[in-house]
Amino acid sequence: MDERHDKPPVRAGARQWLGLAVLLLPTMLLTADLGVLWLATPDLTADLRPSGTELLWITDVYGFMTAGFLVVMGTLGDRVGRRRLLLAGAALYLLVEILMLTAAAVRNPALLVGSRALLGVAGAAILPSTLSLISAMFTDPGQRTRAISLWSTALALGVGLGPVFGGLLLSELWWGWVFLLGAPVMVVVLAAGRSVLPEFRDVSAGRLDVPSVLLFLLAVLPVVYAIKRIAEHGWHAPVVAAGVAGVVFGWLFVRRQRRLTAPLLDPRLFADRTFSAALAILFLGMMALNSVEYLVPPFLQMVGGLSPMAGGLWLLPSAAAFLLGSQLTPPLVRRAGPARVLVAGTLVSLVGYVLAAQAAGPVAAAVAITVIMFGVGPISVLGTELAVTAAPAEKAGSAAAAGQTAYDLGLAMGIAITGSVATAVYRDRVASRIPAGTPSGAERAAHDTLGGAISAADNLPAPLAHRLTDAAQDAFVSAFHIAATVAAALAVVVIVVALTALRRRTTVAVGDPRPEAPDRADSAPAVR
Secondary structure: OEEOOOOOOOOOOHHHHHHHHHHHHHHHHHHHHHHHHHHHHHHHHHHHOOOHHHHHHHHHHHHHHHHHHHHHHHHHHHHHOHHHHHHHHHHHHHHHHHHHHHHHHOOOHHHHHHHHHHHHHHHHHHHHHHHHHHHHHOOOHHHHHHHHHHHHHHHHHHHHHHHHHHHHHHHHOOHHHHHHOOHHHHHHHHHHHHHHOOOOEEOOOOOOOHHHHHHHHHHHHHHHHHHHHHHHHOOOHHHHHHHHHHHHHHHHHHHHHHHOOOOOOOHHHHHOHHHHHHHHHHHHHHHHHHHHHOOHHHHHHHHOOOOHHHHHHHOHHHHHHHHHHHHHHHHHHHHHOHHHHHHHHHHHHHHHHHHHOOOOOHHHHHHHHHHHHHHHHHHHHHHHHHHHHHOOHHHHHHHHHHHHHHHHHHHHHHHHHHHHHHHHHHHHHHHOOOOOOOOHHHHHHHHHOHHHHHHHHOOOOHHHHHHHHHHHHHHHHHHHHHHHHHHHHHHHHHHHHHHHHOOOOOOOOOOOOOOOOOOOHHHOOOOO
16 A cells, blocks of 8 residues: 555554554564663573673673664565565564574574674564554554653563563573563564454655665674774774774765765755754763663662562563653643753653662662663653654654654674773772682673673682682672762753753654655654
């Protein structure tokens, strides 16, 4: 079915709402899966024994690949059909989950990194397809707003339910089975999708520019690789060369976008101050959040001594806080304006980062992440809304895609950059605290990760094991404090950007689809 832009709005019926229910399942899964991985990190580290850099790649390569392919998949869905792309993404997701299970079974960290990269491509195909189909299925503005609100709620619920389901699985089964958490969901999508979801294409969709896709990935990944390697091994010529190559490819990407009539990302959008500020706020805000968030599950388990199930339950308040902060944002914006709400929310998250920078036990860490998540809610809701409403109507789709890319890239960079800093701090601290008499093998394991130290301690005499574990835990807490301090600095920058660039912005249509482009799926409110 080709999508037309001159059709009057038609109220959705039972089939559309059933289709929405099918679409909400993978939407919730994508955020739940990430929380499960973080919760499984201690067991994964003990079993696979990845290096610190491999562990960072396992954690964040999914986000980088998703961010790199989001805009691409949005354009591809317009051309080949959004339902077709969704089903292809679901099939790939299912196959990759089996591949990740295999990587866990054979204890191959490199295979797991590659599998996670493919999972990011699948996620990039699924996420924009769900939002595109919702926007096309619900043409009545009121119903569309309600449907998109349910979609956003599903994302938030995934954040909260992921650790609970993951904790339940980890407490009863081998940790590798968490990689099949999404299998039932994808089977349902594949079985029901063709019958309850309509097909939509955009007959006016632009050509997919493959060189732009390659240039974007070649710009981002080498820079991230360089940052990770510098954190692990210091400055070396090949690493610096990789970073420089990434910068050069980034320049080539921008140059190409300026010359294309239908660019992957239109550089002219950045001439608008509000648009640029919104993307900066999204990127820096999400980077600050993930600088701390991904470290909390191992903190609760490997420092606090909680079981995976207990750790998941302790994270439920943070998910509820994020949902509450997100839901309070629209009415607060109508009263105070977006700039004040953004500043207030970021100030709350700043308090959370300060608390995290002083946390010494699981209670303090859980309270800190709950405060942080409540404050981050307004950034998640307002960031892409500001970008979309600042862009010309005909560029709303591109603006929404840029906002989602900034969101996902910020999350990934929080792990990549601050995670690399935390890894370097941990190794520096633990090297000076390893007790005398520790065997060389155990010393190497402890130097790499906290999970390695705990695993190595299991094979040591009790007194030495306790001293080694204490040294590694102290080093991890120091690294956690540094990561939280970096996040606090990023939050301060977000506040400055909001105050300087958005102070004259008094309104934003939170939750309202743009009337100028009602049938463009990409112009729907942002991915949270």
